[in-house]
Amino acid sequence: MNTAIGNKSSKSVSIKSSKSVSIAATALALFSLGAEGLAQTAPAAPRPAHAAPAKSKPAPAPAAAAPVAPAAQDPAPAKTASSDVVARVGDANLSGDDIRAYVAALGPREQAALAQDPALLSQAVRMLLANRLVLQEVLAKKWDQQPGVAAQLERVRQSALVELYLEAVSAPPANYPSDDELQATYDANRPAMVMPRQFQLAQIFIAISKDGADKAADDKARKSVDEVQRQLKAPGADFGAVAGETGAKNGGDLGWLAETQLRPEIRTQIIGLAKGAVSEPIRLDDGWHILKLIDTKASYTRTLPEVRDQLVQQMRSERAAMLRRAYLADLLKQNPPVVNELALSSLLNGQVGAAR
Secondary structure, X not given: OOOOOEOOOOOOOOOOOOOOOOHHHHHHHHHHHOHHXXXXXXXXXXXXXXXXXXXXXXXXXXXXXXXXXXXXXXXXXXXXXXXXXXEEEOOEEEEHHHHHHHHHHOOHHHHXXXXXXXXXXXXXXXXXXXXXXXXXXXXXXXXXXXXXXXXXXXXXXXXXXXXXXXXXXXOOOOOOOOHHHHHHXXXXXXXXXXXXXXXXXXXXXXXXXXXXXXXXXXXXXXXXXXXXXXHHOOXXXXXXXXXXXXXXXXXXXXXXXXXXXXXXXXXXXHHOOOOOOEOOOEEOOOEEEEEEEEEEEOOEEOOHHHHHHHHHHHHHHHHHHHHHHHHHHHHHHHOOOOOOHHHHHHHHHHHHHXXX
16 A cells, blocks of 8 residues: 655764775675575565655665685585574575574664564575575586686675775774764764654555546545545544554554655645644545644754764764775875776777677
8 A cells, every 4th residue: 555645764864974886895795695695685674655765775785695616515504403493495404593694794774674574584584595495506516617607706706805805904993983073973963963843643545546547446535535534523433443444554553754754745734733633635646645643743853872873883984984995095006007098998999899
């Protein structure tokens, strides 16, 4: 059900930060997960049903991993004590340590998604088992020893080693940032710490046809809206019960939404409601929305303790990127590269001509 109220992505601390995604970074994902991560895709955080597509690009999930070097070893996985086996497919076992290592390798966002929805971990375990089966087939066929594949794996291995080394030499000191540095950054970014007014809403949603293409369906939706309104205006009406009759879960509760996340048509109606009041039906491009204002939170500025962990993580990420750039610049200064631009241009022209 698409309710198109707005974007429910949480407001985050935003200080100037950028980290390019390079081929080496991709190789790191391949290398760090190792052969067991073949074709692995981490679960993405579930998008609330009422949220419109977020404008910001979500953090990428870990890339599919491939074997990092030609291998001729026995494809059978190491034996695991039966008491510690969490999952099995064929001769492949996954132990508790395997699962814990997988979760530990995920980013904070993916770990938070698993905490909110344990079913995602079950999906991930099934994918890991599929990876084991694929790996067994790869090694049994010695597919990784084909010249073209082996050469590609070697390139991946070298890129991953470069990335791992650069991460090591550009890691900020363990005591960075200091309390004074953290406070200064917080003060400089105080406007970004402001949380807008928030509304706790419940909703009854009745869909309509796309672009009004099905008049009969839209007329039926309009009658449903009229019936819902009639029920809501009856003495002692229970909004949650009426919402449940329309198929809404949890009485239509949408949780807390920031004012800035609401579509203008919704925001205008909500701002004018008293606590506990119900809006008139609002027609949007996806259907009819009837909203109840459960509660309101006033705008406030988040304190340093509230954003400390997030701010520390972002400051360390920025410092690491700065140290990496400085290291590479110094390395190139000590070893100036020499490029035959004419030969390079000829090579490029030859490849373009061959492609044609």
